[in-house]
Amino acid sequence: WIRMVKRYNKIQKNYWKRIAKSYPSYKKQAMDVLLQDLLSQYDKIRSKKIIPRNIVTAILYLNAGILNKKKDIIFAMECYDKCIDFLKDDKVTSEGIIPAISVNKEYGLICAQQKYYNNAKEFLKEAETLYATFTEDVKLNPVVTPIIGIKEIQGDWCAKNILKKLHISTLYSLAKICRNLIDKHNPACTRKNIQSKQLIIYDDWAIIVAKISFYFIEEEEFPQARYLLAVSSYILKKYLKTLKAKGTMETRESISAEYEHYDKTVANVAKYWVQYGITLLYTSQMRLFRGLLSELKSISNKITDKFLLDFNSAKVVFWNVWKSVKKVRKYYTFENYPLDYAYNALNFSEAYKLLTLFKYQDNGMKIHERHVEMLEEVINRLCIKDKRICPRDYQIVCRQIWMDLAEAYSAMVNVMEMRVLTSKEKGILPKFENLAKSSIKHYQLYLNSLEMSKSQNGIESFSDDVLTKALDVYCKIGALYYKINTITIDLHKKMHYVMNSIDAYTFIINYSNDHPENQELKKYKWQKLPIESVTRLSSELVKIVRKHNTRINRLLYFL
Numbered sequence: 001w002i003r004m005v006k007r008y009n010k011i012q013k014n015y016w017k018r019i020a021k022s023y024p025s026y027k028k029q030a031m032d033v034l035l036q037d038l039l040s041q042y043d044k045i046r047s048k049k050i051i052p053r054n055i056v057t058a059i060l061y062l063n064a065g066i067l068n069k070k071k072d073i074i075f076a077m078e079c080y081d082k083c084i085d086f087l088k089d090d091k092v093t094s095e096g097i098i099p100a101i102s103v104n105k106e107y108g109l110i111c112a113q114q115k116y117y118n119n120a121k122e123f124l125k126e127a128e129t130l131y132a133t134f135t136e137d138v139k140l141n142p143v144v145t146p147i148i149g150i151k152e153i154q155g156d157w158c159a160k161n162i163l164k165k166l167h168i169s170t171l172y173s174l175a176k177i178c179r180n181l182i183d184k185h186n187p188a189c190t191r192k193n194i195q196s197k198q199l200i201i202y203d204d205w206a207i208i209v210a211k212i213s214f215y216f217i218e219e220e221e222f223p224q225a226r227y228l229l230a231v232s233s234y235i236l237k238k239y240l241k242t243l244k245a246k247g248t249m250e251t252r253e254s255i256s257a258e259y260e261h262y263d264k265t266v267a268n269v270a271k272y273w274v275q276y277g278i279t280l281l282y283t284s285q286m287r288l289f290r291g292l293l294s295e296l297k298s299i300s301n302k303i304t305d306k307f308l309l310d311f312n313s314a315k316v317v318f319w320n321v322w323k324s325v326k327k328v329r330k331y332y333t334f335e336n337y338p339l340d341y342a343y344n345a346l347n348f349s350e351a352y353k354l355l356t357l358f359k360y361q362d363n364g365m366k367i368h369e370r371h372v373e374m375l376e377e378v379i380n381r382l383c384i385k386d387k388r389i390c391p392r393d394y395q396i397v398c399r400q401i402w403m404d405l406a407e408a409y410s411a412m413v414n415v416m417e418m419r420v421l422t423s424k425e426k427g428i429l430p431k432f433e434n435l436a437k438s439s440i441k442h443y444q445l446y447l448n449s450l451e452m453s454k455s456q457n458g459i460e461s462f463s464d465d466v467l468t469k470a471l472d473v474y475c476k477i478g479a480l481y482y483k484i485n486t487i488t489i490d491l492h493k494k495m496h497y498v499m500n501s502i503d504a505y506t507f508i509i510n511y512s513n514d515h516p517e518n519q520e521l522k523k524y525k526w527q528k529l530p531i532e533s534v535t536r537l538s539s540e541l542v543k544i545v546r547k548h549n550t551r552i553n554r555l556l557y558f559l
Contacts, residue, residue, distance in 0.1 A: 051095050051145070058086035058096075059145055062103050066147075073110060080107045092133050094140045098163060101127045102147055105170050112177050124174040131167045168208050206235040206265055210272040217272075217279050225276055232269050236262070267331030270324045274347050277321035281354040284308035311358040321351045334381055342397045345378040349404045356411065368412045375405050395449055402446040409439035410476065413483065420487050429487055436484045443473050443480075459514050471508050478504035482537065502537050 065079030083103045090096035108123035134140070142159045213228035239262060246255050284307040308314045325348045332340040352371035356364055379401045382394070412435045419425070420432050450470055452460040462470050481501035488494050 051143070052090060054086045055090055055093075055095050055099065055145070058083045058103075059099050059147060061086065062099055062106070062147060065103075066106060069106070069110060073114070077107070077110060080110075091130055092137075094143045095145060097130065097134045097142050098159075098166065099145060099147060100130050101163075101166055101170065104130070105166070105173065108177070109173060112173075117177055120177045121174065124170055124177060127170045128167070128174065131163070131170070134163075168205070172208055172211060206232045206239065206269055209235065210269045213272055214275065217276055220279070220283050222276070222280060229269070229273055229276060232272070236266055236269060239265075263331045267328050270327035271344075271347075273324035274321055274328065274344075274351075277317050277324065278347065278351050278354065280317055281308065281314060281321075281351060284314065308358070311355075314355055314358040318351055318355045321348065338382070339393055339397060342378055342382060342401070345374060346397070346400055346404065349375060349401075353404075353407075364415050365412060368408050368415070371408045372405060372412075375401055375408065379405065399446055399449050402442045402449070406439050406442035406446065406473075406476075409435050409442065410480065413439060413480065417483065432487060433484055436480045440477055440480050443477050447473055461515065471511065474504045474507050478502075485540075498537050498540055505537070 061079045061083040065076040065083065068079070069076040080103050083099070084107075087096050087100050087103070091100040104123045104127035108120040108127070111117070111120035111123060134142070142163045144159045144162055209228050210232040213225045213232065216222070216225035216228065243255065243258055243262060246258075308317060325344060328344045329341065331337075332344060334341040349371065352367060352374070356367050356371075359367065379398065382398055382401070413432065416428070416432050416435065420428055447470060450462060450466055452462055454460050478501045481497045481504065485494050485497040485501065488497060
């Protein structure tokens with residue numbers, strides 16, 4: 001078999017070099033030559049295990065399809081069709097089961113790539129049915145044949161485990177396909193599927209079940225998602241028991257590696273629990289905003305797979321998210337995985353933002369303060385730039401944290417704004433001013449991190465993917481400076497803040513004027529707002545300057 005596969009690769013490489021690109025039927029001729037040569041080699045080198053000639057031919061077509069699926073999809077599909085034809089009577093035999101499942105899986109993935117989701121589902125369901133028939137009815141031992149992608153994972157694995165791994169991969173592919181179908185409430189892997197499997201490969205099963213739960217999370221099917229995540233956690237619990245039975249981490253090096261893999265799997269499953277909690281928070285507050293509170297009252301006292309009704313129920317989910325975040329941090333520490341640690345913090349940042357939507361005043365300020373404290377801790381550690389993080393990844397994650405910090409500080413400004421106008425509390429004005437300045441500072445850090453290209457005329461431009469966000473940030477900076485101006489008494493400071501506000505709005509106006517060809521800019525609110533704001537602020541600046549000059553003249557008069 002090894003000689004035959006090597007010969008196959010050599011023939012293919014040499015033959016394609018000889019084929020003229022302009023010859024229309026080169027694919028068919030290449031395939032014919034390959035098959036003729038390989039089959040003649042097969043006749044000469046008969047192994048002790050007699051494998052039927054039609055299965056060998058089917059495997060050759062399957063390998064040809066796999067090799068060409070990226071170059072020519074039509075050619076690959078033709079190969080898969082021929083493979084299926086040759087396996088017609090040997091699909092559930094010891095030699096034919098792995099090729100039969102493989103070809104259906106490969107065909108399904110190609111159909112999904114072309115967005116023929118119903119066809120993809122049929123092929124993947126056929127692969128699932130073949131596995132069930134072979135393992136439950138036929139009950140033979142499979143034979144591993146030289147299929148590309150299968151022989152590479154063989155190693156020390158027995159044929160049954162390779163077949164099981166192939167089946168798990170098929171189930172996961174089927175789950176992804178189902179979310180694109182109209183009948184997407186018929187998932188690929190049901191409770192019965194999961195419960196009926198023998199949980200031998202614990203870590204593989206735990207992570208595959210957690211991945212399938214993500215389908216339900218996306219579809220807002222929280223009972224099913226929670227059930228699958230619970231199954232995943234239960235599998236890990238069983239896995240830990242088997243590890244403890246083998247001994248402690250210090251006993252043998254092999255066990256230490258298994259414990260390391262277990263810790264990593266626990267952290268990865270915890271990420272899905274984090275996503276579950278965040279999605280539940282988000283969809284619940286969206287339901288409230290849509291005025292569906294009356295429909296939800298009947299389920300307000302039930303368990304947390306229902307939509308949340310108030311701050312107290314949201315807080316319970318939030319703390320569950322926090323527990324899962326801590327589990328993720330146990331493995332993905334800043335010292336070992338700085339980038340994963342930062343993205344974990346950003347996930348939790350999203351939970352903070354959603355929690356504040358349930359509580360506007362009383363607890364709102366405290367939540368924002370804790371949110372800011374958490375993000376500041378991460379960004380301060382990232383500022384000591386780690387060489388393990390590539391510059392692009394470092395810039396992306398820092399940029400998102402700066403934006404989250406700016407928005408958190410801005411939210412605190414909004415909470416305090418009413419108190420500033422009505423309260424006589426001592427020290428509230430400086431606190432308001434500092435919060436606004438902190439928000440502006442982080443918005444500015446975000447803007448400074450953006451690269452601008454320069455045209456031959458010297459006009460600078462943002463890239464399309466950050467343009468709208470960047471101009472929106474300038475708009476927010478202008479608004480924040482104006483808010484500080486409204487509560488400031490000192491005329492020098494008022495002049496400074498108004499001028500900074502004008503500068504921010506003027507940047508947007510100038511950018512729009514310098515890019516008249518960009519029609520997208522006209523769709524956004526800040527197209528008209530800056531012009532109106534600059535007009536209003538200019539008038540206000542004139543008044544401040546006059547008032548300032550009047551005071552100076554009075555002082556000079558008395559002197």
